[in-house]
Amino acid sequence: MRTTPPLVALLAATALVLTACSTGGSSAKQAGGGTLTVLTPSSTLLLDPASSQNLATTSLSFLDRRLTTWDVKQGQDAKVVPDLATTTGTASDDGKTWTYTLKSGLKFSDGSPITSESIKYGIERSFSDQLQGGLSYHKTLLQGGDGYKGPFDGKQLASIATPDSSTIVFHLNKAFGDWPWIASMPAFSPVKESNGNPAAYVKAPITSGPYKVASIKDGTSVTLVRNKYWSKKTDSVRTAQADTVVFQESQNQTTTVQNLVNDTGSYKTAFGAQYLGAADLATVNGNAAAKARLSTSQAGPIQYLAINTQRGSLKQLKVRQALEYAVDKKAYLVASGGSNAGTYASTLITPGIAGRQDYDLYEAPETGDVAKAKSLLASAGVSGLKLVLLTQNDSASLAQAQAVQQGLKRAGITVTLKTEDVDSFYKDVAVSNPTFDLSLSSWQPDFPSANANISPLFDSSQIGNGNFNVSQYKNSSIDEAIAAAQAEVDQTKAQAQWAAIDKRIMADAPIVPLVYAKQSFLHGSGVGNFFIPSFPAYPDYMTLTLTK
Template sequence: MRTTAPLVALLAASALVLTGCTGGGSSGADQKSTLTVLTPSSTFLIDPASSQNLATTSLSFLDRRLTTWDVKKGQDAKVVPDLATSTGTAGDDGKTWTYTLKDGLKFSDGSPITSESIKYGIERSFSDQLQGGLSYHKTLLEGGSDYKGPFDGESLDSIETPDAKTIVFHLNKAFGDWPWIASMPAFSPVKESNGNPATYKKAPITSGPYKVQSIKDGTSVTLVRNKYWSKATDSVRTAEADQVVFQESQNQNTVVQNLVNDTGSFKTAFGAQYLGASDLAAVNGNPSAKSRLATSQAGPIQYLAINTRRGDLQQLKVRQALEYAVDKKAYLVASGGSNAGAYASTLITPGIAGRQDYDLYPAPESGDVAKAKSLLSSAGVTGLKLTLLTQNDAASLAEAQAIQQGLKRAGITVTLKTEDVDSFSTDVAKSNPDFDLALSSWQPDFPSANANISPLFDSSQIGNGNFNLSQYANKDVDTAIAAAQAEVDQTKAQAQWAAIDKRIMQDAPIVPLTYAKNSFLHGSGVGNFFIPSFPAYPDYMTLTIEQ
């Protein structure tokens, strides 16, 4: 997913569950069990067609999808059936995917969930009235590039529903990761009578274990049980809390302090935003709070993008010089130290199946200045001057200054160009951007190397708001990416992606800096709070509250 902006947006709404209750019923207690989620976001993006929500976070409590993720501590994430009976049956060498729905599926109004409602939910995502959602399926489905949604009565013929329980997808190319695509928000069923974008976000008819009771814009969203949800059809969600209340527009400092104090309702609450360096200092100074801190393994990649089409940076030796000149130690310190990340050398992030660890540019943590100078001399480049684009917040500026000082040691002069988050997000993704270097980060939208590599290094992803920030174009790499995407056998595909990873790094289009770690704080009444290998966020679907 795009992480040039803070990762907070991904956690705009999340939910926990209470142990000891049965799905679809009451806890049997006089007082309803309530979990409070504290989020800085002022908006809960309820419409799945507009959401980039991960399968393990907020919308999974309101919406089910054809598939979902099964994440466990210390294990790679797996794609598993959700509404469907399997993760999909491939045909036509991976260009056709067929799903059969489980028996007894119902919406929160008691009506049956059908293949047609899933087709309609996907079709809605093509409308200009619903923007911002993940769009992988839009480029993969036949006819998707010309389709404008169902609100003018048009249907997308590449999605077939031969009966109420069967749905068939016809793709314009083989795509072995389609089971992961089917876990994205747009694959949630939507009733046509409830599909108006203007009204859906106020009164959605849901398919998950909860439904919306009330929405107070910018203040709170309250979810209560969907009595028609059946645990018998859902192998992943426990959904044992009676209600979940999202408290929005929360000040992060106040959230951390309340959770550190751990009194009253904050005992059964957690913060939806990962902690920054100052937050971690406050938590680590309190033994009780420190015991309630969960820190992820190394995950999302933080990197320095090198504009491979600019001046001397077109030379491989110059880019390789940057690999050695960067002071990763200083960058990590500026980022918050070992609590904030671990040193990176590959493109595929930890927690992705098939990842191979390697380092084509071995050097001390602070870099190898002599090696960098030697490469620049060999390239005939002296007095190299570069512009580094970064965001203007204090944390980003500190990280950029660490890069600036590291490169200065090799005789490279770096001028910082700082922008607010919106301007940065626009300018960094232009077709002909005005920068030499840019600091960015990337959390894949699904746990496959495909989602690591293709968006950042396929030449089709240059400019137009896409995220090949290095302007990197290599025909051989493009061909290899296409072959790996088409491979249905995931063991074979993983080996292909690992080889592509190394091939790209031979061209040095980025400097991998760190794999970020995210830390979250919860109250003492919240149990089973862990962060899986992927994603670098807690799995809110299986947490408990300990009375």
């Protein structure tokens, strides 16, 4: 997803990884019917898939199906699987053309058929200026996408062909082996043209998933009821066991946690959509029954120290390598909340991503290797190094920045902290030629591929213009390797390529991997099959059950 401030939760911008702890109640006898309640601090549930960055396994999975979706299980890498389509896609033209055939009998919540034309229209809507904020990978990959402005003026995108009502063909401007993952994103949900006006859609969407919208109370709740036209026979992933799903919006996190700890009334079949902070964890861990209903990831989004590779002494590899050894990762983790907050990181590809290889090019104690850092600085002819570290001005980010500052000080590196509010921070880290030396960042991929770990952060085309190559990292051979891995349709071969790229980039030391963030979620005793998968490190809404 987007870079996120360390340990600051934005509902759709957090993630975790690997298997969860005890989930409580999952082995109990399942019961049909009932109401599942999702407690969220968000004041608005974004219902329009064209403007959503929603994970394939969370909120909109109740309402919308896509061509493909994610199959996530405890302790296993996420897989892309067919959803509306019969396969995850058939590639031709060396990966530049992808063809899908729809399953038979698919219907919208109003009983009308879901067709390839409705999927094409749903994707075309996402190009409109009236619908902004959604994931945009397809916009740069589809031929002609750069100049297309959406269907509301009657124009269509020629690179999406619908030769018949059950076939849809995508023509890309370059080979892209991860297209099956792209086809699982929100914009690939079918939308009826008669329902496509943005203002009308959000008030009464005609849906393709197991539920439809029954009522919307702005800032308070969204209530979903069963879509009688959804068929489990065509949907191998979603359980859709509850009769009703209620999103309770604008929830105070402290109150949410306390209600779930008490586990009474409707809170028995509820869960919190935001991960727990340190104070919340203390509350839960003080109650044995609640602690048994806590799910915690073993690893998650990578938090890292970005090094401005185009600035001053940091242009020298040995200086950047010195930072790898000088950082005190233990102090950073303590400042973040200790072992409950994360596990130490050393790779760019995060746990739970298929093909990831575990390695550490800068092996050192958790507190660092100050002598090694000093030796590298001396070898580079650098002394009295002074750096500016950009960080956010909230207390959590400041504590983490101070931990980095103190760690580097041991190696004779003076770090000055420059603090900014969250909006200013994200604006300043995403420009070309920034005026800082270091910054603290966090990243969760938008889809379970190393491509989404590496390309946004280290491809030179992603420098500035609001993009996320915060390190200003430029390496033409890496750019070529990224392009080759993206074009590889054989995912086994692609994964080997990404693993090699991971190590090559870390040899250049553009960042210091700090931790893979852990996150914890709490649920009521009546919610079953509640777990944190390998990816995303977030509850899988699609497979939740209600238990007796």
